[in-house]
Amino acid sequence: MxxxxxxxxxxxxxxxxxxxxxxxxxxxxxxxxxxxxxxxxxxxxxxxxxxxxxxxxxxxxxxxxxxxxxxxxxxxxxxxxxxxxxxxxxxxGSNTYILHLLIVAQLYAVLALALNFQLGSANIPNFATGASYGIGAYVSALLALNFGMSFWLTLPIAALAATLFGFIIGIPSMRTRDTYLALVTIAFGVVVQQLLNNFDWTGGPNGLVGIPAPSLFGHSFASPLQVFGWKLPSQANFYYLAAALVVVAVVTAQRLHGSRIGLAWNALRADEIAAKAQGINVAWYKVLAFAVDAFLAAFAGTIYAFYVSYISPDNFTFLVSVTIMTMVIVGGMDNIFGVIVGAFLLTILPEKLRAFSDYRLLFFGVVVIGFLMIRPQGLFPQRLRQYGVHR
Amino acid sequence: MSALLRVENVTMRFGGLVALNDVTFSVKKGSVLAVIGPNGAGKSTLFNVVTGVYKPTAGRMTFDGADITSKPSYEVVRRGIARTFQSSRLFSDLSVLDNVIIGMHTRTKTGVLDALFRPGASRREMAACVEKAEALLQAGSGDLYEQRNRPAGTLAQADRRRLEIARALASQPKLILLDEPSVGMDDKETDALVADIKRLRSGHPELSVILIEHDMRVVGAFPEHVMCIDYGSRIAEGSFETVRANPRVQEAYLGKAAAHA
Structure with missing residues (x-):
């Protein structure tokens, strides 16, 4: 080798x-x-x-x-x-459809990177990432609509609320493992979506409408972006916002992966009993993975809510969680670059293959089974850490 | 002499099965205790109880003056008990070096916020770990250091056992529990292992060792304190000579081994 x-x-x-x-x-x-x-x-x-x-x-x-x-x-x-x-x-240029696809792809890249802390680093099958995403979106939208809070203020609040949710799912999940853990997270995801659907204050099935566009230094994100005489459609604002979030997610992923926290997650992925014998508080590190996942997912949710200005429980179904999981598996578990590629491919391909849109779920199912059989390590397999290359 | 580990009347039951029955012993600072006994006698269960994997049904354990009965594993490791496993449990998809660095988990302290907002400190901590880990890999026999960037799962059997010991030492333990370290080693490698343990003891005179062994040559190399377990009960304890001469031990264990030889 x-x-x-x-x-x-x-x-x-x-x-x-x-x-x-x-x-x-x-x-x-x-x-x-x-x-x-x-x-x-x-x-x-x-x-x-x-x-x-x-x-x-x-x-x-x-x-x-x-x-x-x-x-x-x-x-x-x-x-x-x-x-x-x-x-x-x-x-x-002025092709807003392509810009829209890129924004969605970048948000999914953040969600996939968030899930990667669990599925990739620690082998925790979490099917509730979609729920954390939804909680981020709803919390920020509700704060903006009811209290007139600005986007920039709701961003951290929504992230903290979702992190709290992450802890709440994490704690009962500590006691379960593998398939049972997956079931617990599926249940949480469905419960959250049902609650959003049935509460009055979340707008029920109609969702929340008219979320105001954010603004920065007097520039509204709903208006076109002027750069050096170039005029870009208003979507470009959100494109750059989403790109900034991807950078935050990548830096977070790199720093955690390179620290003893990433190593501890990898240890419990490889062998939980051996990880315990090295003094790793396995339960705590699992909960931590849930919290980090929820934190990043909520950021993506907030940007999504302010971008489309209309959210409903249908945006945060179990299918969203499955999609995110597919992206991580296809891209390559525990490989930051691979996960981003997976997110882009699986956002863009279903849009491009509209002819098969009725079979979207089938498509994801076939892709996952195919990858697990032919290339279980994903497009870009995880790499061993290298130390002191530039010494 | 003060006892580092004291195990008093520990019993471990799984349903109707009594895996450990009223076991009492102690280990002095800087000494080696060899635990022998036939397969299924409860030796590995004893390790699991001491390291907090199982909670004992009854009994009490103190380590370095503190009660460690029913303490979780990570707490036990932090206090200074490290172990290896009978069927080597390495993190096989991580590099040899990473395996040793993970062993330092209780001696490092970067948290999530440190890792995110003080990347310099986190990187320095890792660099220090790499240096220590490389030193540990160079200390033992074999050429683990040369193989430090390989996935641990690709190592040969003898190297896997050596790596497990290096990983256990990485937590700077006061007591190290070795569960059949010579399994899968040939005669030459076993001799190197005995030399490794002896070198380790002279380098760390405070370090205590509990050794589960089937290979009588290894036990014979550490003859001062030997304990024999059968059906979960301690049936003999003393020097290697007295334990070997004990008729109950011969009946339970050496009789079978002699028939083999």
Missing amino acids: GLSASPAAPGAAAAAAFTILSQLCGAAFLYVLLKADGSWQVMGLLALLGVGFFLLERFPGIGEFITASLTRVPLVTAATAAIIVLGFPFVV
């Missing part, structure tokens, strides 16, 4: 060039996929993607070379990514 630095490790200049090129290729693929019209074009792109992963599987050297290049010049990697993310709306 070539785990040490491969002999073909690129030099700094080559790595930088390769880093920029590979990220541009990725962005171009995303752009073409978003622009694709009709099932055949999408199928063709999927086939292309399939060939790419087949090559990665056959020649693991390619993947190692790419990751080696990206980690060799982290600043170039980050800068290229930033430019691509900032520039994408300009390339997309």
Whole structure:
């Protein structure tokens, strides 16, 4: 196993060039996929993607070379990514549908990263992420509608409320495991959705309408965004907001993964009894995973509520939780980049394959079963931690 | 001499099965206790009770002056008892180095907020752990250090046992419980293991060891204090010679082993 630095490790200049090129290729693929019209074009792109992963599987050297290049010049990697993310709306132009897809994909990326703390790092099958997402959305919407609170104020409050909810599901879940744990979280998810549906003060099945658009320094997010003479549709505001949240989620994930907390989660994923014998308070770390998941999911929920300005219990069903779980499994458990790719693919593909929209649930089911059978580690498998590479 | 671990009249019942029956013993600071007995005698159950995996049905345990009866595992580890498992329980999808670093869990303290808002402190803590872990991997026999970036699941059997010991030592224990460390080792590796334990003791004269063993050569290397368990009861205790000469021990255990040899 070539785990040490491969002999073909690129030099700094080559790595930088390769880093920029590979990220541009990725962005171009995303752009073409978003622009694709009709099932055949999408199928063709999927086939292309399939060939790419087949090559990665056959020649693991390619993947190692790419990751080696990206980690060799982290600043170039980050800068290229930033430019691509900032520039994408300009390339997309006035196509609001594509912007909408990108916003939803980014929110799902945050949700998938949130669930990844549990499913990926700690192997806790949590089917209540959709409920935490809904609690975030409802708490912030209610605060804005009833008390006129600004978006920026509701954001942390909603996150704290959802975290509390995370603790509440986490505590009974400590006593159960595996299948039973999954059942407990399914029950919680359904209960939350039913409550939202039946309470008067949540608007019942009609939901909450007319959530005001946030504003920043006098600029309303409902109005178009003017940058250096360029005029971007109002969706661009939320695109950048969602992108900022993705950055927060990625940084959170990286910092926790690289600390002893990420290691403790990985330990209890691998062997709970052995983890206990290392002095890890297994119950506490499980509850912690629930809380972190709920915290991030609530952020996504708040942005969603203010973006669409209308939420109902139907937005936060069990199916949403299943979708998020599928994204983590497809993307690659415990791989931050993989989870984001999974979220984007599974947001965009069902939209593009509208012809099969009646079979969406079937589609997710087939995808999950297929992946668990053929590639259980996901598109991008988890990687071993590397220490002192730049020593 | 003061006893580091004192186990008094501990009984462990699973339904109608009595896995441990009124067991009493103590371990002095810096000494080795070898526990022998046939398969199913209750040796591993004893480890599980001491480390808080099981709550004893009756009895009392004190460690380093404090009562540890019915304390949860993480509390017991924090107080200084580390263990290895009979069927090695490594975190097989993590690297060898990560396995040892996880062993330091009770000696590190970064919380979620620290990790998020003080990344520098968190990174320094991890860097210190890496350094300590590398030192631990270099200390034992074998070439674990060279294999530190491999997934632990890909190690050879003898290396897995060595890694388990390194991981247990990472928590800076006062007492280490080794559950059949020589399983899966050939003669040469077993000799290296005995040398490792001896080197460990001379390096840490305060460290106490409880050793479950089937290999009489390993037990013979630590002959001062041996206890034999059968059907959950302590049937003999003393030096290796006296325990070996005990007719009940021969009947329960050595008779079978002699027939084997």
